[in-house]
Amino acid sequence: MSHLKPGDTAPDFTLPSTIGEKATLSDYRGKKNVLLLFYPLDFSPTCTKETRQCAEILPEIGADDVQVFGISVDSLWAHKAFAPQNGITYPLLADFHPKGEVSKRYGAWNEERGYSARTAFIIGKDGKIKEVVTSDVPVMRDIPGLVERTRRAS
Numbered sequence: 001m002s003h004l005k006p007g008d009t010a011p012d013f014t015l016p017s018t019i020g021e022k023a024t025l026s027d028y029r030g031k032k033n034v035l036l037l038f039y040p041l042d043f044s045p046t047c048t049k050e051t052r053q054c055a056e057i058l059p060e061i062g063a064d065d066v067q068v069f070g071i072s073v074d075s076l077w078a079h080k081a082f083a084p085q086n087g088i089t090y091p092l093l094a095d096f097h098p099k100g101e102v103s104k105r106y107g108a109w110n111e112e113r114g115y116s117a118r119t120a121f122i123i124g125k126d127g128k129i130k131e132v133v134t135s136d137v138p139v140m141r142d143i144p145g146l147v148e149r150t151r152r153a154s
Contacts, residue, residue: 003107006130010034010123013102015093016076018083023069023091026127032067033130034123035150037141038108038116042074042082042092046118046140053143055088066150069093073100073115113137120146124153 004010010025017023028034037054039047051070058068068090074082079092095102100116103109108119120141122131130153135141 004121004129004132006128006132008129009127010036010121010129011102011105013105015071015095015102017091017093018076018079018088019091023093025069025123028067028125029127030125032065033125033150033153034121035066035068035146036106036121036123037068037070037146038103038106038119038121039070039072040110040113040115040118040137041072042078046138047072048082048086050140050143051082051088051092052086053140054147055086055090057144057147058090061144061147061151066147068147068150071095071102071116073103110137122146122150122153 012026014022014024070092073095075096076094083092100109103116108116110117118135118137120133124130
C-alpha cells in the first residue's frame with residue numbers, strides 16, 4: 001500500500017501530540033530511531049491491544065534509543081481520553097485536520113474507510129526509512145518485533 005520504501009527519506013511532519021503540544025519528526029534526526037505506528041482508530045479492539053502492548057514492552061526492553069509515535073485520524077481530545085485509559089505513555093499524534101494528511105503522504109491512507117491503514121515505518125537516526133510493515137486492519141502487529149527492529153535500525 002505504501003509508496004514509500006526502504007532508503008527513502010521519511011517525510012517530515014508536525015502534528016498535535018498527547019505529550020507536549022506538538023511533535024515534529026525531524027526533531028529526532030540524529031538522536032533516535034523512530035517507529036511510526038499508523039493505526040485506524042482509538043478504542044477499536046485491535047488498536048487498543050496494540051497500543052497497550054507497546055506501552056507495556058517499551059520499559060521492559062529498555063528502548064531508550066527508540067521514539068514511538070502512534071498516529072491516527074482521531075482528534076487530540078480522543079487521544080487524550082484513550083491514552084490514560086490504556087496506560088499509553090508514548091505520544092499519540094492526531095492526523096485529524098486536514099484529515100489523514102500525514103497518512104496520505106506516507107501512503108498509509110485507506111480512502112474507502114476514511115482512516116489510516118495499519119502500517120508501521122521504521123526510521124533510522126539518519127531520517128531514512130529502514131522498513132515498511134503493513135498489516136490487515138483486524139490483524140495485530142508484532143509490536144515487540146517492530147520495536148526490536150527499530151532499536152537495530154541505524
